[in-house]
Amino acid sequence: MRVLIAPDKFAGTLSAVEAADAIAAGWREQAPDDELDLAPMADGGPGFVEVLHTSLGGDLHPVTVTGPYGQPVPAAVLVVDGTAYVESAQACGLHLVPPEERDVERATTRGAGELIGAAVDAAARTVVVGLGGSGTNDGGAGLLAALGATATPEGALDRGPSSLATLETADVSAARNRVATVDLIAASDVDNPLLGLVGATSVYGPQKGLAKDRLPAVDATLERLAAATDKKTALLPGAGAAGGLGFALLLLGGRRTPGIDVVVKAVDLESRARRADLVITGEGAFDFSSRSGKVPFGVAEVASRALQPCVALAGQVLVGSREMRALGVESAYSMVDLVGKEASFADPAGSLAALARRTARSWSR
Numbered sequence: 001m002r003v004l005i006a007p008d009k010f011a012g013t014l015s016a017v018e019a020a021d022a023i024a025a026g027w028r029e030q031a032p033d034d035e036l037d038l039a040p041m042a043d044g045g046p047g048f049v050e051v052l053h054t055s056l057g058g059d060l061h062p063v064t065v066t067g068p069y070g071q072p073v074p075a076a077v078l079v080v081d082g083t084a085y086v087e088s089a090q091a092c093g094l095h096l097v098p099p100e101e102r103d104v105e106r107a108t109t110r111g112a113g114e115l116i117g118a119a120v121d122a123a124a125r126t127v128v129v130g131l132g133g134s135g136t137n138d139g140g141a142g143l144l145a146a147l148g149a150t151a152t153p154e155g156a157l158d159r160g161p162s163s164l165a166t167l168e169t170a171d172v173s174a175a176r177n178r179v180a181t182v183d184l185i186a187a188s189d190v191d192n193p194l195l196g197l198v199g200a201t202s203v204y205g206p207q208k209g210l211a212k213d214r215l216p217a218v219d220a221t222l223e224r225l226a227a228a229t230d231k232k233t234a235l236l237p238g239a240g241a242a243g244g245l246g247f248a249l250l251l252l253g254g255r256r257t258p259g260i261d262v263v264v265k266a267v268d269l270e271s272r273a274r275r276a277d278l279v280i281t282g283e284g285a286f287d288f289s290s291r292s293g294k295v296p297f298g299v300a301e302v303a304s305r306a307l308q309p310c311v312a313l314a315g316q317v318l319v320g321s322r323e324m325r326a327l328g329v330e331s332a333y334s335m336v337d338l339v340g341k342e343a344s345f346a347d348p349a350g351s352l353a354a355l356a357r358r359t360a361r362s363w364s365r
Helices: 016-030 048-056 088-092 110-121 141-146 173-178 200-208 212-229 241-251 259-266 269-274 295-305 321-326 335-339 341-346 348-363
Strands: 002-005 035-038 059-066 072-080 083-087 126-130 150-152 169-171 183-187 255-257 278-286 310-317 331-334
Touching (some): 002 269, 016 035, 016 048, 016 348, 072 088, 072 110, 083 088, 083 110, 110 173, 126 259, 141 241, 169 212, 183 259, 241 255, 259 269, 259 295, 278 295, 310 335, 310 348, 331 335, 331 348, 335 348, 341 348
Parallel strands (some): 002 278, 183 255
Antiparallel strands (some): 150 169
């Protein structure tokens, strides 16, 4: 039997590569004669570059960029056949700062702009920017500043949304010139606009530590940025991705595409699914939000087109069978149900392997 293993990361416990390895290890214990094809996945958030490097190879260029609060952080540009892939979470991800030290109102995306600049300098023809998992909400102002945009007062773009409150004018022409030689792509599963009730601040700000009573004020700072640059772009789907990084990329002439589609194409998942008898996907929490451009839904769609069944392994399964099938998944299995919550967090790889072993009893033939 041929089994395609294509999970997302299990947030906070396992990367997508580690999850795929754990599933494979457990499956082999139960069904050693099955042929396993490992295709760890991502949707543009944390793990985007690692997943693509694992499947595509290519050259990793290590760089040091500015973190969300000015600290130096390590990152990498992956270059494969003229296309550079960068991951914004490496520069401004929520995971870079402990919860007690977060202050999103002064967090900058400068490092994401530095990553894009490094990709341009690597002579790439296309630059794909993975968006997701950000700990910032500055509308991509720091990214613009890193690429050469200027503002009055000086420095207003570069210290988070708190400094945007004083923004008077902004000129992004130098930033546009910096990326004029590349096809710029924003890889994101988010289609929110930048502003308003369904914008970056209102929807995702609380996840990053913004107090409820500060949401209108912070949203107003992003409105100043949009007014100083291009309010029409702020209304576009995806402009609110990654705290407004999507807005900055669209402002520079970039185009948006779902992150899962980028990875599906890059790793040739369609043809790999056609060669399989079963497709396995997974993530930390499998719930109905998985439909919103996330990996399990994307993988299940690929499996459906290949006329192959798809099952999901997850830390927790939070949907019933009807919702599961609406997502294109035949069955979903939970680590918490098998070994308990405490054991799942204490040994996530071992628990996932045990779940894969149990699943193989039902599906391997």
